[in-house]
Amino acid sequence: MIAFEDLPAGRVLDLGSTVVDRDEMLAFAARFDPQPFHLDEEAGKNSVLGGLCASGWFTMGLWMRAYVDHVLADSTSQGSPGGKDLLWPAPVFPGDKLEFSLEVLSARLSRSRPNLGLVEIRAQADRDGQPVLRSTFTGMFGTRP
Numbered sequence: 413m414i415a416f417e418d419l420p421a422g423r424v425l426d427l428g429s430t431v432v433d434r435d436e437m438l439a440f441a442a443r444f445d446p447q448p449f450h451l452d453e454e455a456g457k458n459s460v461l462g463g464l465c466a467s468g469w470f471t472m473g474l475w476m477r478a479y480v481d482h483v484l485a486d487s488t489s490q491g492s493p494g495g496k497d498l499l500w501p502a503p504v505f506p507g508d509k510l511e512f513s514l515e516v517l518s519a520r521l522s523r524s525r526p527n528l529g530l531v532e533i534r535a536q537a538d539r540d541g542q543p544v545l546r547s548t549f550t551g552m553f554g555t556r557p
Contacts (some may be wrong), residue, residue: 414487416529416553419516427478427512432466434506440470460504468500471510471545475537478512488554491529495549502544510537510544517548521555529553 422453441450448455455465484490504510517532530550539556 414422414483414553416426416488416519416521416531418557419529419531419551419553421516421518423516424515425483427475427482427514429509430474430478432474432504432506432508432510435471437466437473437506440479440501441459441467442471445469452493453475463503463505465503465505467544468498471500471504471537472498472535472547474510475512475535475545475547479514479535483514488556490497490554492549499546501546502539502542504544505537508539508544510539512537523524527555529555 438451441447447467449459449461449465450456451464452469453464456462463554496540513536515534515536517534519529519531520530529552531553532550534548534550535545535547
């Protein structure tokens, strides 16, 4: 089980990879982000994005799934109070293979709850070595007894 003590500053974790599924991408866009360039090939081609592309929120959801599967599902996680940035420096297209990782930027014990650690995390998704997602947020993890 991953606890606060396992997440020191500087630790980098590989969260695996996925290939972007066109049908999942379109279903997400239709329900949550129905902008034309997320739903229609022609609209995507005519946009600055150059083609039908994933919603950034879908891309963040893919990263989150990898984070849950590789860290949170077997951890002392107590949620997150939020983050401070979310960037989509490049579009994501159907069939792209995305590699997911996280880096621990800092880690400290809570001042008010000494059995709780606050871990500042940089989330990243890359396609062919190029970032397509970056985010920084804080995770809360219980300490070991």
